Amino acid sequence: MRAGLIGLALGTTALPTAAAKPPARVAPGEEVFTNGAILRLAIELSPANLESLRQNPRRKVPATVKEGGHTYSNVAVHLKGALGSFRNVDDRPGLTLNFHFLVPGQYFHGLRKIMLNNSVQDTSYLNEKLAGDLFRAAGVPAPRTSHALVELNGRKLGLYVVKEGFSKDFLGMYFTNTDGHLYDINPTFYDLGNGSDLKQRFRLDEGKEPSPHADLAELIAACQTKDLAQRWTKLGASLDLDQFISYMAMEIITCHCDGYSTYGHNLRIYHDPDSHKLVFIPNDMDRMFTECRGSIRQPGFSALVSKAIVETPPGRQRYVERCAWLATNVFNLETLTNEVNSLSASLRPALASVQPESILEFDAEVKQVRERLQRRAEAIRKEFPPAVDPNKGGRSVR
Secondary structure (H helix, E strand, O other), X not given: OOOHHHHHHHOOOOOOOOOOOOOOOOXXXXXXXXXXXXXXXXEEOOHHHHHHHHXXXXXXXXXXXXXXXXXXXXXXXXXXXXXXXXXXXOOOOEEEEEOOOOOOOOOEOOEOEEEEEOOOOOOOOOHHHHHHHHHHHOOOOOOOEEEEEEEEOOEEEEEEEEEEOOOHHHHHOOOOOOOOOEEEEOHHHHHOOOOOHHHOOEEEEEOOOOOOOHHHHHHHHHHOOOOHHHHHHHHHHHEOHHHHXXXXXXXHHOOOOOOHHHHOOOEEEEEEOOOOEEEEEEOOOOOOOOOOOOOOOOOOOOOHHHHHHHOOHHHHHHHHHHHHHHHHHXXXXXXXXXXXXXXXXXXXXXXXXXXXXXXXXXXXXXXXHHHHHHHHHHHHHHHOOOOEEHHXXXXXXX
């Protein structure tokens, strides 16, 4: 699995997983997510399609999208977001743009689908980027992000976080076979609070019959096995255990307060047809490094899979070992702070050009991000002190 930008910068190696493969070519959308440029996107909807989104925000409607001298026609657009982040189309909506859905073969810089996050819960516009880099450095598939200034029918919506869509483009960066089931929480049911954790109503984003959801049922049964030795064996048969342990360790290290491991929220799950195992993918990482309660070693897992793993002796041991590895090799305060400084310096003038009233809030939130990272680094260091190498005069090797 790709080590990710932070991992590569630190010279770390990613943890092995059975499900993943290194990309054999330049990743789709590479220029969008690596050159640091802020995109300018103009979206145009007909009056009828605008009204359709007012009445049914989740229903896809065709739109025209203009960017960098290119015009994309019949782009399928719908509103995204749940609970705290959803805004209606006449406000500052989160949007999903699918360039391939209505026009097969149409791509945006090689991407079928992108998401435009309104970042109403993260006025620093940094959390998705910082967290995504950390998860990928931990060996966990996570979407790449950049930023854009967005207009809708000539109305300036302001600065958005651009996130790659969960599609075959994304899956192809990590898996040899992209024909498996990709599950998403169904926003219609999730918004209404119907169900939680793996027992909620999942939507099938990619993949077809036969037997969707049977793979999830197998994992649920494994988690509910009372004999701990048998449970560990069954978990290993249905779940990429190594990848999941990295996933839940990084969720705790980054304080993903609305993530899966602690609350059973915000995830995607892919069933890899080659390994026949499920892989968990983090999602909605706009609230990070806050509300860090309890210790990293004993965070008090409540989600079905996380709890089932740490209740077994080998699962508990491997979780703590993985946290220690990530604390030493991936979570680097200097690297993260430098990234905050660089990103905020490029975002500030763009934000000032369209949302000058937001600059004071942006500056304050960026400062808060730095302080949260500092506090988290101190907590990590306390629980996982850096090793001392006697060959280096007793100096820390971290």
